[in-house]
Amino acid sequence: MQIPIFTVDAFTHRPFSGNPAAVCLLENDLDEDLHQKIATEMNLSETAFIRKLKPGDDFTKSSCFGLRWFTPANEVPLCGHATLASAAVLFHVQKNTNSVLTFVTLSGELKARQVKDHIVLDLPLYTAYPQELKEVEELIKAAVGDMIVQDVRYSPDTKKLLVRLSDTYERSVLEELEVSAQRFLSAEKTGKVKGLILTVKGNSSGKGHDFYSRYFAPWYGVLEDPVTGSAHAVLSCYWSEQLGKKEMLAFQCSRRGGELKISVRDDGRVDIAGQTAVVLKGNLTF
Numbered sequence: 001m002q003i004p005i006f007t008v009d010a011f012t013h014r015p016f017s018g019n020p021a022a023v024c025l026l027e028n029d030l031d032e033d034l035h036q037k038i039a040t041e042m043n044l045s046e047t048a049f050i051r052k053l054k055p056g057d058d059f060t061k062s063s064c065f066g067l068r069w070f071t072p073a074n075e076v077p078l079c080g081h082a083t084l085a086s087a088a089v090l091f092h093v094q095k096n097t098n099s100v101l102t103f104v105t106l107s108g109e110l111k112a113r114q115v116k117d118h119i120v121l122d123l124p125l126y127t128a129y130p131q132e133l134k135e136v137e138e139l140i141k142a143a144v145g146d147m148i149v150q151d152v153r154y155s156p157d158t159k160k161l162l163v164r165l166s167d168t169y170e171r172s173v174l175e176e177l178e179v180s181a182q183r184f185l186s187a188e189k190t191g192k193v194k195g196l197i198l199t200v201k202g203n204s205s206g207k208g209h210d211f212y213s214r215y216f217a218p219w220y221g222v223l224e225d226p227v228t229g230s231a232h233a234v235l236s237c238y239w240s241e242q243l244g245k246k247e248m249l250a251f252q253c254s255r256r257g258g259e260l261k262i263s264v265r266d267d268g269r270v271d272i273a274g275q276t277a278v279v280l281k282g283n284l285t286f
Helices: 033-044 080-093 133-144 169-174 180-185 229-243
Strands: 001-009 020-025 046-051 064-070 100-105 109-117 116-125 149-155 160-165 194-201 211-217 222-225 246-252 258-264 269-274 275-286
Touching: 001 080, 001 133, 020 033, 033 046, 033 064, 046 080, 046 160, 064 080, 080 100, 080 109, 080 116, 080 229, 080 269, 080 275, 116 229, 133 149, 133 160, 133 180, 133 194, 169 194, 169 211, 180 211, 180 222, 194 229, 211 229, 229 246, 229 258, 229 269
Parallel strands: 020 046, 064 100, 160 194, 211 246
Antiparallel strands: 001 020, 001 275, 046 064, 100 109, 109 116, 116 269, 149 160, 194 211, 211 222, 246 258, 258 269
16 A cells, blocks of 8 residues: 655644654555554654545645544644645645645634735634643642743643743743653652643843744653644733733744744634744655
8 A cells, every 4th residue: 555645844834843744645444553553664753644535535726635643652632733735745846736725623614714925724712721730730830840831821721731930031941951852751649630731921122033842742742842832822812811912923833843833713713824944855665
């Protein structure tokens, strides 16, 4: 069997930065266990599987596809960067002729459209609620040590914990923070956290980035994710309220780094735009 596969760096215009995702184009249904085996083989934070919904569908002409995402360890309900990568394969490699693509996913229907040199994702917006510090104190200490924490929120929909560091800290402090995410597994005692977001306020002058973040998900086998669309579905809601802004520019401060353009909508969703670079085209053979 041969399956077309691509590696796409998402939320960047340069190869070898941003967040890499593998994208597979499925002409026919794949045995269920093969999804996970392929994702484990690719060993990227996410492998996306685009599938045809009807026998007559075509990757160059159809506008609606099924989409699933797998980490090396398991399937996940939402992945922004691999959705961006999937749209890039359809728009840029397959030369899909539609202006808007719809993906049927575990998180409902997600849409992607081209706007100039960006692809815009239409994602759900997730509220993060105030979190009792005592419950997650050990986890936060494992992540940031004795640094000053300004706010702690929890998003029950995504199982992500958002930790905002003090506004006295600059971006460089977040970038230089050495995190041993493997320790989070034993430090997290509540059983409800599956992802940890560290974030700090950005430049208040109106130029540059509005906020910075890093994201860790060892519970899904991903120690640190380079640029995370799903985390920004939580961050967008939080920072929009904190800053009183609907339009924001964000940067995820991983070693690879990536930029996201955010537009919070009035219908409870968020548009997250990014650029992509296709770095590999080939076939899986088995």
